[in-house]
Amino acid sequence: MTKGFVDNNQALHAIYFYQKMVGSNSKPNKYTYPPLLKACGIVGVVEEGVQVHTHVVKHGLRGDGHIRSAGIRMYVSFGRILEARKVFDERAESDVVRWNAMMVGYRKGGDVDAAREMLEAMTEKNTVTWNGMVSGLLGWG
Incomplete structure (x- = not known):
């Protein structure tokens, strides 16, 4: 769903859907986060983007390459190069x-x-x- 919203220029809907998903105790997976991080970057919602990244870490998904790339791009879009570099440096390869x-x-x-x-x-x-x-x-x- 999040990818569908982002692909159809509805980034805010992707973020709203994710909030509802978390509120209903549904468990996001590794496919949820890349488009969601992209949506946060598109809309420019820094606080929500940081929260989503925190959820990535909490769910043990920070090693996923697609999620890492999306996280780097999101932090770059916020002008937060140090945070982007931290995500980049989290794994050696x-x-x-x-x-x-x-x-x-x-x-x-x-x-x-x-x-x-x-x-x-x-x-x-x-x-x-x-x-x-x-x-x-x-x-x-």
Whole structure:
């Protein structure tokens, strides 16, 4: 349901649905959280986003790659780069999606040097990596 709401530009409905879900003692799963974190970032509801991330930790799902990526992007959207970095650093291994999210977060936050360091440290790069870095350097993103 949360994904359906987000996919149909109804992020607030996704958040409201989740609140009802939690209130009725329904147990969310690993598929609930990525679109929900995205919804919080879209709407810009920092407090709710932090609460959702707390639920992720409470339910033992913080190691899920999709949830971690969504958490990084959510914190970046709030301008909370330190929190995004904490989510990034929670586990030693990361894939190109999380590296890209963190690199773009630094770039959007104005820390081009940190973004460049991320780029240089990445062992795997893809088109999104290069587009993310180049668009920032050219002022497109």
